[in-house]
Amino acid sequence: MQDGLLEGLRTIVGAPNVLTGVELSPYVVEGRTPDAAVFPGSVEEVSAVIALVSELGLPVIPWGGGTAASVGPPSARAGLVLGLRRLNRLVEHEPGDLTVTVEAGTTVGELQAALRGRGQWLSLDPADAERATIGGVLATNASGPRRHLYGTARDLLIGVTVVTAEGAIVKGGGKVVKNVAGYDLPKLFVGSYGTLAVIVEATFKLRPRPDDERLMCVGFDRLKDGGAAVRALMASDLIPSAVELLDGTAAFGGGGTGGALGLGPTLAGAAPAPPTPGAVLVVGFDGLGEQVEWQCAELTRLTAQLGGHHPRALASEVWPRLALGARAAFPVATAVMAFGVLPTQVAELMEQGASAARARGLGTAWAAHAGVGAVSAALATGHEPSEPAPIAAILAEWREIARAGGGHATLEWAPLAVKSQVPVWDDPGAAGRIMQRIKAELDPKNVLNPGRFVAGI
């Protein structure tokens, strides 16, 4: 990187906030070292930095907590890491309006802690809450088990401020919970992986914290039975906040970790692990104490008729492990794939996917936000794969299973050698051309996270 440019960056953000050389090691992704990392302290500084570097066509890689830094194809060019962690102010919280405006570098954990004192919360529970930033969660559309009842970022984000590829500061949406003025820019930026603009501030609608909350789990001998229980639960009068279906490995772990449930103090040692291949249905309820109580009893009654056994309450520590999905099953997963299918297809996908992997001698774990059809699968080889082909083959097979039912699959994590054989993103079809046109309109020089997203974007 030219010295003149570095000087320019230091002038904008202050010398201590520009990293170069060996200081860049935390920002190395898949062997690629960025040219520099810069940490602006205000929205105006973000704007000035982007205006400076985009002139030169230098790629800009927005960086929050770094929890999703390796998602996507490896970047073709190095560039400037734009760290947003210093943008961590709570701008405005009006409890009476049930809205909050927060800077993008605030972690989810920091925001929730600030809201807790006022009896409110952001009803979004992605994994790694202590590291994941609001900006990163929005850019990657991260969510967790409570999405079953409360939706995802698109349902909660009511306003957004971004810095465009040219450095302009632009607002979309607003600060009120209902608003149809202008195009819905918040929807455009949720899940756009930093390819259209850099999110610097977000306004959310909030909810009052429930009086009571509980997680229940019920064992099943087969995934199929667990799937039938999900269907019955969805058709019932119950209003669960989370509906999770896990196979035995995702629930109780493979290779030394505890799985999603194994660490739960209530279960540890107490519950006999269901025989493999078993399934565990985990259901969350919240509301008034009497509502939670009644629903837990109803769940037990309803699932007992469908072969459910060992119903019990889980410790609240299990929640964040559920957000990890199948990843929680292994100390190190070789690959993680995320699927979107119909809720009724979840159990079948899990069974088929696991048996296809078994046929190739590969161990897997499967977990799903079953009520919304969001499934994750982790593959473990137990050692660093010397040959990517068998792994690539099973991932491609999984994707085909999902696609055959009208679903889709994203390769969330895999070694570089595997990613070069299996596309990370699924094919967006004819809509891909519209996406390319949006990208060309908003980032004509292709500087924002180039090559990270679908359709070559």
Add this chain to the structure above:
Amino acid sequence: MATLTESRKRELQRDLEAIVGPGAVLSDPEELLVYESDGLTLFRALADFVVFPTSAEHVAAVVRLANRAELPFVARGAGTGLSGGCLPAEGGIVLSMMRMNRVLEVDYDNQLAVVEPGLVNLHLSSRVGPKGYYYAPDPSSQQACTIGGNIANNSGGPHTLKYGVTTNHVLGLEVVMPDGEIVWLGGKTREAPGYDLAGVFVGSEGTFGIATKVVVRILKKPQAVKTVLAVFEHVDGASEAVSAIIARGLVPAAVEMIDQLTIQAVEDAFGCGYPRDAAAALLVELDGLAVGMAAQTEGIVAACRDAGAREIRTARDEAERALLWKGRKSAFGAYGRVSPAYMVMDGVIPRTKLPYVLRRVNEIVAAHGLRVGNVFHAGDGNLHPNILYDPRRPGEEARVVAAGAEIMKVCAEVGGSISGEHGIGLEKSDFMPFIFSAADLALMRRLKNAFNPTGLCNPGKVFPTKKSCVEVGPVAYRPHAIEEKGLAQRF
């Protein structure tokens, strides 16, 4: 826009008939008049043709023809919109979607339905109701308005406080793009790969293309519903009650406010049993599990009493619930009985600013020598001031428009928005700078360019622009045809 020659017109008529059939093209000026406005009769614009496609292929072929002929085109549902959004602002072709009104698929297990855009909103809930399901967005015109129109405007309704607006219930759409290509945005499954184009399309007011199939979520009907009417001596008390309900951590399905003028109009017209001397009434509805409903209802009652409610009624059964809602639902019909005309405003403010903004609205309207009735979605701060006037009095309509602009400015000043559910359309395009900067609008224009580069798809909407071909007041108020039939209300 150049006027079409008679021979060119005949040629186009023939081409359109070749696509949709001879019975599905209107070009007679008398027939076109029916389509010259929507529910906001202040704006009028005549199309050259109105066509009635019955398939996505029809829509695509009409759109391709329009592109070849360089004619603007716009989709239209039931015409209940309130911002002039479906008007052919620059002439051209109106595609009426009313013959594409089928429910194509209902998947109860996956809680979704695939419908055509001309389906009437309420017909979807009627269809899935017997199995215990419903479609949540419930605009007050739901007996007439269509799902396609709801998508264009991202429509809300009283019960969107708890359940969200249209965009929260649309999973995917089949769309005819402005160049005639048929594309799926999103689908039946969550999080389709790439940008959330379905999310961006909903609320784009018909400027990004024409939806031809829609995948919507259907919800299980709640086990229990409880409705409470609280009557207040002071408007501020009703506003405080809204905040007190929120402060108690309660999340009602709906919180609606009705002011004194409206209560009196309703009582004069229909006799719904609301106390005529009350300053305001609050209608609160809870839904969900039967367990806990009593405790939550007590919370609502206590919040209203603490805020000074002088009387609180709780519906004991469905008949009583319907009676409590009757006053709210018949408000707009009632205005018609007490005033020759009225214009409904739509703005949003932070809930906590309700007392201040309601006072300002009354001051502004009074300063223009007019009267206003307020009936609105108080729970989410979505105001609907209805300014009463007499269009036969010279200059009165212009004063209504001026008062409306001032009210929008107040909404913007307190951090609100210039539309909560009616859209920008023609009506508010010049108000966009109240809440958006030049840079904000520039980015929206770039997004529009990506979908609609020629600008032929519903031109003249959303963005500030000169309204060359549109007739803008002072025109005498004429109720819309569907209003006369009593099919729709305006809010």
